Amino acid sequence: MDYQFREIEKKWQRFWADNQTFKVDNHSAKPKYYVLDMFPYPSGAGLHVGHPLGYIASDIFSRYKRLKGFNVLHPMGYDSFGLPAEQYAIQTGQHPAITTEANINRYREQLDNLGFSFDWSREVRTSDPGYYKWTQWIFMLLFNSWYNLDTDKAESIESLTEKFGRAGSEGIKAVCDDDTSSFTAEEWREKSDEEKQVELLKYRLTYLRESTVNWCPALGTVLANDEVKDGFSERGGYPVEQKKMMQWSMRITAYADRLIQGLDTVDWPEPLKEMQRNWIGKSVGALVKFGLKNRPEFIEVFTTRVDTIYGTTFLVLAPEHELVESLTTPDRKAEITNYIDQTKKKSELDRMADTKTVSGAFTGSYALHPVSGEQIPVWIADYVLAGYGTGAVMAVPSGDQRDWLFATKFGLPIVAISDAQVGLDEQADPTKEGKYINSGIINGLDYKAATTKLIEKLEELGAGKAKVNYRLRDAIFGRQRYWGEPVPVYFKDGLPQLIDAAELPLVLPEVDKYLPTESGEPPLGRADNWKYRGELEYELSTMPGWAGSSWYWFRYMDARNEGEFASKDAIAYWKDVDLYIGGSEHATGHLLYSRFWNKFLKDLGYVIEEEPFKKLINQGMIQGRSNFVYRLIDAEGKGTNTFVSAGLRSQYKASAMHVDVNIVENEILDLTKFKAFRPEFENAEFILENGKYICGVEIEKMSKSKFNVVNPDELTERFGADTLRMYEMFLGPLEQSKPWNTNGIEGVFKFLRKFWKLFHDDEFNFRVSDEEPSKAEFKALHKIIRKVEEDIERFSFNTSVSSFMICVNELTDLKCNKRQILQDLVIVLQPYAPHITEELWTLLGNQAGTISVANYPAFNAEYLVENEFSYPVSINGKTRLNLNISLGLPQPEVEAIVLANEDILRYMDGKTPKKVIFVKGKIINVVV
């Protein structure tokens, strides 16, 4: 029989499912290896060809590792809470659980069609109460923890109350709110329970805080930044305003430093690490208090260059700074108010585009330099951001370009502070070289000494201290939505209390509509009689999308455990993820939050490793490749029913129109299918070139509206899963973004048929020979054994596919059907094309299902040893010809052979050679 991929693939997919071939144990004598894919959100659209790219790569890697003798954990699940299901529910009234279930079933079917070796017995769904029970449990752990800076880890809140009871707030170093109070042990003990709870909330790792949200009154809901475009809701186009709301937050900032340090210990792509570093945005500097003339308050600034403090010639506050109003003198009132109004009017886009224009206004007040005591004018300007540092800066125009521009524009003094500064008439010079001048107590010192001395002095004066600042904000954890994990909290006397752990999971209640209540409360406010112990109010917001995905890799280790999020044994065995494959769009979201929760769980002793994902690979985005037809336009500008081929387009007046890529092959339009594409084209006419209609091409995002979505199901139906798997890999390097193009898939299909042919005679009877293979046959085999091993280890899957083609071409030329060769080749190809290889493996007489755990063939270098090499010989670096020379010969003898060669002598044109470069096994270069 010819290669019957449809039957073969169906047969083995059923076999693997029936026999649980890829089910993996938590105990094994083999070493463990954990390969994880970023689990998908099951959207209603199903998978397109871009989705499986990473899954195919991880599946190849997993299968390869099994052949290499590892116990491989390779699970899959669904990140099934999320906005699209909720929006669909709002429109249709359909419960999100129902649509989610339907979508998951569709995803599963599509995934199964591709022959992945997932252990489905470990499947997780974040929206399953059995799963989110543990998401809620982790939330409770966070609530019951604080971050102790002395031990540099999270600890149970009891260790804090114990400290308070013993010595009061004295000496506590914690990551906490700014407004914690000071008290003695005695005062602590005398506090009421309520007072204690209020104080503790300032330390908990998850806590309530007032934060600003995008509130859309018309939709009655909070919107994500993504859903807001230029101040209007993306859906419906209603105005959106900023509203303050009490929100649950997570103190991820406590881990800022460890999140940066940990990056040095993981094998991740450098750009991704850099993104996280920038996102966390650590800057080391100092907080400095500037007193105010004739007033008790002070302005606090953050600076990374405290050494330049003597160059401060003015202070700048953000227009939103709380002291602006009281600092404005009556004569400046009008100007300042005007400036603030203008800032408010500017959209973020305007402010972005406008970095070159300098603007600001003088408040009329003066601050006092903390060291020199000089008077310094206080200005406001929108280049200072309220949200970063303290919302105020000390302006040093000689050292900072923005300050320099500001000073130049408003005629403020520019004072040099270092003997190394040059060109201050032209621009600021932020150099740290040289010795300080005009700088009081640090004159003559260098950068390091000056910084140390100033911080000491400021601390002595009570006017400042060293401080590390982060760009990273605490993460808001509440969402005013329905389709998410309920927060396991109820309120008693206005204070949040955890529900009893035994009552987990707190199940998502049923509601009549998935919209906010009339009074503006989240959808959970609609649930009937939904009260803790029948009387106390539950928290009505739910958790954000990232909650369930921040720990899911642990659940796979022990997915059916009802008593723990994963057993100690399972965690001790699997430890962490060895290889994680997914898109780079999660760089500053999921991947940061996951690292945060992992570190937290480690602090409390629940997990072993500091970092969750040892190695990470980003697969590139698969872009869409759209096809166009060109419709002629008549004199009135209306589209006609005549279409012109792309090459002739310029001769006519025509407009481009997307056409379904599935009715185009190699840019040639299938005219019959086009006529059926839409009723109006039934009588379409065409202006052809060379008898064909050629379509235009453009690279765009893959989307339904552009008719460029390619569905994997259609391709597996036409060519089979093995072909699709190999073709997706053949497309190019895994990490590179590339447009989808089905054009080359035939080449891979032909390859698999050729491979099948090796095992069969011309009548397609299975026929292999037990003869001893020839040297050339062994060589072809051992080349591929080594090549695939090297390629997989460096995630270069595209080059292996090429090498397989070369190998099969060679064996076909050799007419090789030797069992000794083919059996090993089947194993080597198995990770890439699991179905055809399973079939041939059993035809070769092996037991069904055992190829997955066969041994990867050992590479034997002896088969590749050559005695001769065809050396490229170049004259002055220009390759002229090839000479077969024995590899054993030393340089002098090789030189003699080369210089005796007539053709070489001809190329040398009678000149004497100056030098002969000889690289054994590589090249010979004659320099004349």
Add this chain to the structure above:
RNA sequence: GCUCGGAUGGUGGAACUGGUAGACACGCAGGACUUAAAAUCCUGUUCGCCCUAAAGCGAGUGCGGGUUCGAUUCCCGCUCCGAGUACCA
């Protein structure tokens, strides 16, 4: 602006530590088989010049320099494209 990627035939891409640039495919052109089509097989295919052809010559990995016997690969300076980020004090 900053940070990080990238640029190689008509197309996707290969060349791993500096050593024959264009592997492997797609497409295209020509041919074989066939009543025909599909499938399959064979030949050619970086560009330019010369030519019936063979052979030959020259150029060539975004651009301009450099190091080297030798550079797609290393260094310096640009251009363009993509991603991330947004005045971070």
